[in-house]
Amino acid sequence: MPLPSNTLSIAVLPGDGIGTEVTEATLAVLEPLAKRHGIGLAFETLRAGAFCYRDTGTAMSEETFARAAKADAILLGAMGWPEIRAADGTEIAPQLDLRFRLNLYAGVRPFRALPGVPVALADPRARDIDLVIVRESTEGLFFSRDRGTVTHDMAEETLRITRTVTEKLARFSFGLARQRAARRGRQGTVTLVDKANVFRAFAFMRGIFADIAAEYPDVAHGAHYVDAMALDLVRRPWAFDVLPTENMFGDILSDLGAGLVGGMGFAPSADIGDTHAVFQPAHGTAPDIAGKGLANPTATILSAAMMLDWLAGKGAGQGFADAAAELDAAVDAAFAGGLRTPDIGGADGTAAAARAIAARIGSAGG
Numbered sequence: 419m420p421l422p423s424n425t426l427s428i429a430v431l432p433g434d435g436i437g438t439e440v441t442e443a444t445l446a447v448l449e450p451l452a453k454r455h456g457i458g459l460a461f462e463t464l465r466a467g468a469f470c471y472r473d474t475g476t477a478m479s480e481e482t483f484a485r486a487a488k489a490d491a492i493l494l495g496a497m498g499w500p501e502i503r504a505a506d507g508t509e510i511a512p513q514l515d516l517r518f519r520l521n522l523y524a525g526v527r528p529f530r531a532l533p534g535v536p537v538a539l540a541d542p543r544a545r546d547i548d549l550v551i552v553r554e555s556t557e558g559l560f561f562s563r564d565r566g567t568v569t570h571d572m573a574e575e576t577l578r579i580t581r582t583v584t585e586k587l588a589r590f591s592f593g594l595a596r597q598r599a600a601r602r603g604r605q606g607t608v609t610l611v612d613k614a615n616v617f618r619a620f621a622f623m624r625g626i627f628a629d630i631a632a633e634y635p636d637v638a639h640g641a642h643y644v645d646a647m648a649l650d651l652v653r654r655p656w657a658f659d660v661l662p663t664e665n666m667f668g669d670i671l672s673d674l675g676a677g678l679v680g681g682m683g684f685a686p687s688a689d690i691g692d693t694h695a696v697f698q699p700a701h702g703t704a705p706d707i708a709g710k711g712l713a714n715p716t717a718t719i720l721s722a723a724m725m726l727d728w729l730a731g732k733g734a735g736q737g738f739a740d741a742a743a744e745l746d747a748a749v750d751a752a753f754a755g756g757l758r759t760p761d762i763g764g765a766d767g768t769a770a771a772a773r774a775i776a777a778r779i780g781s782a783g784g
C-alpha cells in the first residue's frame with residue numbers, strides 16, 4: 419500500500435533494557451492510530467546505547483546521529499546500563515549527545531493523574547495534579563559532562579547558565595503556560611525553580627525570567643527555591659502549573675513528579691529545540707524488570723502523543739493533532755476501563771497494555 423502523501427520520517431532508537439520493550443509496544447499502538455487518521459509515519463529503527471557501545475565501541479555512530487537528525491522527529495526508548503561504563507567511570511548516555519548537539523533546551527515533562535491510576539497522596543486533590551516540569555536540557559550542571567576535573571584529592575564540575583538559552587527557556591515556558599491556560603480555561607502560572615538564595619547563576623536566571631515575564635502579562639509568574647519545591651511537590655502538587663528549572667534540578671524533580679502519579683511508567687517527556695525534538699519516557703532501562711515483559715509502556719505511548727502534537731505544530735496537518743488527542747484519550751480510556759500494569763499492582767504486562775490502549779483507538783473519542 420502506498421504511504422499517505424503527508425508521510426513523515428520518524429527515527430526510532432529503542433536503546434537498552436526495557437527501552438526496546440516499550441518502544442515495540444508504542445509502535446504497535448502508533449500503526450493502527452496512523453491508519454485511522456490517514457497520517458503517514460515511516461519508521462527507521464537505529465541502534466545506539468550502552469549495548470551498542472559494548473558491541474561496537476561506539477554508543478551512537480555519526481551515521482546514526484546524522485540519520486536521526488535528518489528525520490522529522492526522533493522517538494527514543496531508554497539508554498544506559500549500570501555495568502557498562504566508559505573509562506572515566508560514567509555511564510554510556512548518547513541521549514545526552516542528542517540533547518546537546520541538537521540544542522534541545524526544553525525538556526518537557528508533564529505529570530497528570532490518569533483515571534483509575536493510584537496516586538501517592540491520600541488527599542483527594544492529588545487527582546487534580548496536572549503540572550509540567552520544563553527541564554533545561556543543554557546546560558546547567560550537565561554543561562560539565564566530559565569537562566569535570568578529577569585529581570587524587572579533588573573533583574570539580576561547573577554549572578553554566580547562559581542568557582540565550584535562559585531567554586529561550588523562559589519564552590518556551592510562558593508560551594506553554596499560555597497554551598495550557600487556553601485549554602484548561604484558567605490562568606496559567608510559571609514558577610521558576612532555582613537556588614537564587616545562594617548562587618549568582620540562579621539570581622541571573624531569575625532576572626532573565628522576570629524580564630521575559632513582562633512579555634506575558636496574562637501569565638502569572640513566580641519563583642521557588644528547589645528545596646522548598648521538593649517539599650511543596652509532596653505537600654500540594656495540585657497547586658502548580660509550569661515549572662521551568664535547571665537541568666539537574668529538573669532531572670531530580672521529574673522522578674519525584676513521576677512518584678506522585680503512579681511511577682516512572684507514567685512519566686512521558688519531550689526534549690524540544692527550535693528545529694528538532696526527541697520524544698522518550700523520563701524513565702531509564704529498568705534493569706530490575708528488563709526482559710520480563712513487565713514494563714509499563716504508557717510513558718512512551720504518551721511521549722509519542724507529544725510527538726504527534728509537536729509535528730502538528732510544525733505544520734504536519736490536523737490529522738496529526740487529531741491523532742495525538744485520540745492517543746491521549748485512548749490511554750485515559752484504557753486505564754479508566756480497568757487496565758492495570760504491574761507497577762501499580764496489576765497483571766497487564768507490556769504487550770497487554772499496548773493491546774488495551776490500541777483497542778480504545780476509534781472508540782475513545784478524540
Ligand SMILES: NC(=O)c1ccc[n+]([C@@H]2O[C@H](COP(=O)([O-])OP(=O)(O)OC[C@H]3O[C@@H](n4cnc5c(N)ncnc54)[C@H](O)[C@@H]3O)[C@@H](O)[C@H]2O)c1
Nearest residue numbers: 496497498499500682683700701702703704707713714761
Ligand atoms: N532517558 C533515559 O534513557 C534514562 C533515564 C533514566 C535512567 N537511565 C538509565 O537507565 C538505567 C537504570 O536506571 P535507574 O534504575 O536509576 O532508573 P529507571 O527509571 O530505569 O528505574 C527506576 C525504577 O522505576 C521502575 N521503572 C522504570 N520504568 C518503568 C516502566 N516503564 N514500567 C515499570 N517500572 C518502571 C524500575 O523498575 C525501577 O524500579 C541506568 O543505566 C540509567 O543511567 C536512562
Ligand SMILES: CC(C)[C@H](C(=O)O)[C@@H](O)C(=O)O
Nearest residue numbers: 497498511514669700701702
Ligand atoms: C540517564 C540520564 C543520562 C538521563 C539524564 O540525566 O538526563 C535521565 O536520568 C533522564 O532523566 O533523562
Ligand SMILES: [Mg+2]
Nearest residue numbers: 669670673700
Ligand atoms: Mg532522570
